[in-house]
Amino acid sequence: MQRFPCPFCGLRDEREFHYLAEAGKTRPDTTQPIDDNTWADYLYGKTNTEGVVDEVWMHLSCREVFILRRNRSSLAVEKAIALRTEAE
Amino acid sequence: MRSPYSAWSIFREGLRSQRGWGQAWRSPKPKSQYDVIIIGGGGHGLATAYYLAKKHGVTNVAVLEKGWLGGGNTGRNTTTIRSNYYYPESSALYDLSVTLYEDLSRELNYNVMFSQRGVLTLCHSVPDMEMGARFTNAMQLNGVDAELLDTPAVKKYAPILNFDASARYPIHGAIWQARAGTARHDAVAWGYARAADALGVDIIQQCEVSELVFEGGRCVGVETNQGTLRAPHIAAAVSGHSSLLANKAGLQLPIQSYALQAFVSEPLKPIMDTVALSPALGTYFSQSDKGGLVIGGGIDRIPSYAQRGNLPTQETVLSGLIDMAPILSRVKVLRQWAGVVDVTPDSSPIIGPTEIPGFYLNCGWGTGGFKAIPAGGYLLAHCIAQDAHHTISAPFDLTRFTTGRLIDEGAASGIPH
Numbered sequence: 001m002q003r004f005p006c007p008f009c010g011l012r013d014e015r016e017f018h019y020l021a022e023a024g025k026t027r028p029d030t031t032q033p034i035d036d037n038t039w040a041d042y043l044y045g046k047t048n049t050e051g052v053v054d055e056v057w058m059h060l061s062c063r064e065v066f067i068l069r070r071n072r073s074s075l076a077v078e079k080a081i082a083l084r085t086e087a088e
Numbered sequence: 089m090r091s092p093y094s095a096w097s098i099f100r101e102g103l104r105s106q107r108g109w110g111q112a113w114r115s116p117k118p119k120s121q122y123d124v125i126i127i128g129g130g131g132h133g134l135a136t137a138y139y140l141a142k143k144h145g146v147t148n149v150a151v152l153e154k155g156w157l158g159g160g161n162t163g164r165n166t167t168t169i170r171s172n173y174y175y176p177e178s179s180a181l182y183d184l185s186v187t188l189y190e191d192l193s194r195e196l197n198y199n200v201m202f203s204q205r206g207v208l209t210l211c212h213s214v215p216d217m218e219m220g221a222r223f224t225n226a227m228q229l230n231g232v233d234a235e236l237l238d239t240p241a242v243k244k245y246a247p248i249l250n251f252d253a254s255a256r257y258p259i260h261g262a263i264w265q266a267r268a269g270t271a272r273h274d275a276v277a278w279g280y281a282r283a284a285d286a287l288g289v290d291i292i293q294q295c296e297v298s299e300l301v302f303e304g305g306r307c308v309g310v311e312t313n314q315g316t317l318r319a320p321h322i323a324a325a326v327s328g329h330s331s332l333l334a335n336k337a338g339l340q341l342p343i344q345s346y347a348l349q350a351f352v353s354e355p356l357k358p359i360m361d362t363v364a365l366s367p368a369l370g371t372y373f374s375q376s377d378k379g380g381l382v383i384g385g386g387i388d389r390i391p392s393y394a395q396r397g398n399l400p401t402q403e404t405v406l407s408g409l410i411d412m413a414p415i416l417s418r419v420k421v422l423r424q425w426a427g428v429v430d431v432t433p434d435s436s437p438i439i440g441p442t443e444i445p446g447f448y449l450n451c452g453w454g455t456g457g458f459k460a461i462p463a464g465g466y467l468l469a470h471c472i473a474q475d476a477h478h479t480i481s482a483p484f485d486l487t488r489f490t491t492g493r494l495i496d497e498g499a500a501s502g503i504p505h
């Protein structure tokens with residue numbers, strides 16, 4: 001079994017994690033009119049590139065959403081990047 | 089002129105110590121100019137070339153394959169062929185394919201071993217049976233053969249399944265498609281290759297496309313390790329690698345590539361002469377003519393370009409098999425492998441032109457495109473040669489993701505991806 005790093009819990013069994021999306025997409029400004037192409041790209045477009053990619057994952061046990069930098073060709077995990085900021 | 093395969097040729101070669109068999113297709117040097125270039129020598133690419141030549145008289149065609157023919161998913165799949173889909177658009181597409189498969193060995197003069205042994209989709213509860221009835225009705229309304237079986241009928245077709253009342257997933261019945269079945273995957277690729285070659289198509293292996301060539305916004309050629317080749321029509325049929333090629337054309341496809349695994353057991357005496365799928369357990373299996381159980385399941389839930397699988401999915405699929413047929417619990421697995429499959433948001437394929445003139449796609453078949461090889465090739469050939477969609481392929485145009493008219497078979501027919 002592969003182990004993935006959760007920024008909050010540390011190394012855990014891969015079965016505890018769920019892939020959500022490629023990182024780096026920005027939701028179009030929904031207060032403005034959005035043309036169909038922009039919306040379709042946002043909903044469905046994926047770079048789907050090989051090699052090292054930043055992906056959004058969730059650690060199901062603690063519900064932490066974070067970025068996992070992973071190599072899609074070798075399946076090696078480079079690092080987890082927390083998205084949490086400190087409470088103000 | 090190549091001599092056709094026949095009972096007589098087998099007999100004759102038997103007498104001649106098998107020394108008279110010629111090559112099945114040539115290995116020509118690529119020309120610099122073609123009418124159509126097809127990237128990808130899997131089933132869909134080869135079938136597209138065949139139907140271009142056969143149906144439309146377009147014979148100045150090249151199929152470029154970076155590895156060997158069928159070395160992608162076409163030679164890695166579990167060979168189930170069926171047309172039990174929910175929506176009319178999908179039924180038309182996949183049933184065209186099953187119909188073409190029914191005559192394929194004769195059409196290609198190549199035995200693809202299509203065996204219509206039927207597929208059972210198991211129902212494990214009263215609500216499952218209700219959904220099964222709905223599904224069966226939908227298939228019948230779409231003109232596809234389907235029957236809802238009760239438990240004794242399932243037992244007749246597949247007595248090794250788990251009919252114990254205390255089973256975690258007891259069998260209440262099944263959706264049965266009798267015309268469904270299995271075929272030999274390599275033979276489908278080889279048969280199309282041989283028949284296309286005989287019509288003049290150049291099949292070029294070890295030829296990897298690294299870049300697409302554009303002129304005035306049109307796609308006009310490809311750069312490969314065997315030089316630059318040009319054609320007014322370039323079609324990509326590269327399954328899990330479609331996004332990588334499309335990205336070179338500046339297109340982002342609605343595709344995510346995942347690994348899909350399969351397993352084969354040690355050879356056993358004949359114990360299973362149909363295909364059984366349990367959506368609840370996420371496993372399906374059949375038995376090959378060599379006796380091995382051919383076992384498959386859902387995709388690995390991790391985006392991947394690695395042609396191997398991960399352990400959690402192996403555990404799910406194999407323990408699912410044992411739940412389905414406990415008698416198999418001590419059977420040994422001989423081999424395991426994976427292919428990189430191209431999954432779309434609606435689990436339906438993408439066929440047709442793109443916004444880039446001259447660049448066509450045949451992809452997005454995900455976990456289920458072996459069954460669709462004849463139809464995928466037939467329809468893409470039509471698109472290229474007639475410069476217009478066939479009515480069956482029109483709904484599967486890439487623009488459906490912009491118009492929102494998805495064909496959500498992922499939800500409708502419970503495809504495990």
Ligand SMILES: Cc1cc2nc3c(=O)[nH]c(=O)nc-3n(C[C@H](O)[C@H](O)[C@H](O)COP(=O)(O)OP(=O)(O)OC[C@H]3O[C@@H](n4cnc5c(N)ncnc54)[C@H](O)[C@@H]3O)c2cc1C
Nearest residue numbers: 128130131132154160161162165166168297427457458459
């Ligand atoms: C484990 C597994 C089980 C499956 N089970 C079933 C099943 O039971 N029933 C079913 O219907 N479907 C099944 N499928 C799906 C089915 O195998 C595929 O949908 C189908 O084979 C796709 O065919 P294709 O010709 O589009 O792609 P492929 O057969 O993958 O061919 C694409 C080819 O393109 C080549 N290529 C890629 N990039 C380039 C490049 N840049 N230049 C040149 N060549 C390139 C590749 O080498 C490859 O040979 C399964 C798939 C897998 C992996």
